[in-house]
Amino acid sequence: MRLLVTGGAGFIGSNFVRYILQKHPDWEVLNLDKLTYAGNLDNLRDVESLPGYRFVQGDIADPGLVEELMAGGWDAVVNFAAETHVDRSIADSSPFVRTNVEGVRVLLEAARRHKIPLFLQVSTDEVYGSLREEDPPFTESSPLLPNSPYAASKAAADLLCRAYHRTYGLPVIITRCSNNFGxxxxxxxxxxxxxxxxxxxxxxxxxxxxxxxxDWIYVEDHCRALELVLLKGRPGEIYNIGGGxxxxxxxxxxxxxxxxxxxxxxxxxxxxxxxxDWRYALDSTKIERELGFERKHxxxxxxxxxxxxxxxxxxxxxxxxxxxxxxxxxxxxxxxx
Structure with missing residues (x-):
């Protein structure tokens, strides 16, 4: 499989790139990352020399660059690229709108033109808003009620992904994960x-x-879930990935x-x-039943x-x-x- 991974020098993205290249040495990964303050090539020092790996520094909101890279004949696009820190979004939401909304639109449009077989949007549980202690965990059908500029930008991206699937037939899958660590x-x-x-x-x-x-999940378990979605997920679906x-x-x-x-x-x-937000919790029943996801840690x-x-x-x-x-x-x- 040939993957165009965006934001692969960040925390979750770099763990995913490493997991995939170690698990599937015959796969190819092109990593597009802007290398903002949280992007770090040291995250991938141990895989940078592998034959199936290539890095390009650039912005997902740059239409010319994205168009050029999207023409590479990829089997899937996996989008991790995002501004992610809630406090930074409260201080200044403009980078979040540019990357998390406009950047995703640029990716979707290029994927549509080049007929990419699968677009995987990696999202967050924060798009659902907050739970009370007595509430059941969020399911994939829970309404989107974001409470921070960061969460709102991710919710907007998710809705764009849905729109590109419904309007243009682009094969899009959205995953929403709980708090990662690792x-x-x-x-x-x-x-x-x-x-x-x-x-x-x-x-x-x-x-x-x-x-x-x-709700906490070890990053390697999240990567394993994303691998399952790539291999077995159904376009047009949303999959919650909770840590339990x-x-x-x-x-x-x-x-x-x-x-x-x-x-x-x-x-x-x-x-x-x-x-x-007071509480986050995800119901992962769907990905567990349909795709066989199990946490290993x-x-x-x-x-x-x-x-x-x-x-x-x-x-x-x-x-x-x-x-x-x-x-x-x-x-x-x-x-x-």
Whole structure:
């Protein structure tokens, strides 16, 4: 299979590229990535010399470049390219609209013209909005009720994908996943920020009272689900990919503290994020029943492996945190203490 992967130098995208090239050494992957602040070619240092891999730096919102690359005769396009940090979208939504909406439109239009056999849009559970504690998990038929500019931009992209499928017959599949964690995650996100701050002896910021609930999935399990969708998914469908592991943010951070032998004095409560969603949870019954998806990693095992990876790979995260020190973005996660 020949894949055009967009955003393959980011966290989930790079893990997917590595997973595919290791699992399917006869497949070809062209990785198109703009290399914004969260894109990092070090994420793929161990696969960059493989014969089936090629990298092109560029913007999915550049019609000329996308048109040129889309002409390569791909079996599928897998779109990870996105601005993803909610706090950054609150500070300035314009990059999110450009990449997450206009960029997806450019990709869809080029895929339509070149009759790409499958367009896989990798989306997020945040498009569904927020749940109360007593609510059942979101299903694929839940309404889209995004509460942040980031989530709204992803919902808009999902609706464009639906429109291109219904209007033009473009074979599109949308996946919506819960919170990912694992190696190579940019250290402004909760788990890598907590681990690396603790390794530096710095405090870990906690939004509000820390009781917000997230559903966590190990990134390799997410990649395995995407592989199944590529091979067995039905165009026009949406597949939720949940982790089956709901946890309050505060409880998650306490587990990270335990794994690193640190006390709760390192936790610092900060003002809550505007419009902070209370709870995310996904019902993954559809992908489990129709495609046979199973998670291979327990949460405890995966979190232990993730913490160990950051402990052993300071060469990777240290330069990124140095870069964040000069970041004027006003959210508390890149702690400057």
């Amino acid at each position: 190696p190579y995650q940019f250290p402004e996100k909760l788990i890598p920020l907590a681990v690396t701050n603790l390794l530096e002896g710095k405090p870990v910021p906690v939004y509000g009272d820390g009781r917000n609930i997230r 592991q709901e946890m309050r943010n505060l409880d998650l951070l306490r587990e990270v503290l335990r794994l690193l032998g640190k006390g709760e004095e390192y936790l610092v409560f900060v003002p809550d994020r505007p419009g902070h 327990t949460f405890a095992e995966a979190l232990r492996c993730t913490v160990k990876w950051y402990v052993e790979n300071e060469w990777w995260w240290r330069p990124l945190k140095e870069r964040l020190k000069g970041d004027r973005h006003p959210h508390p996660y890149p702690a400057r203490a």
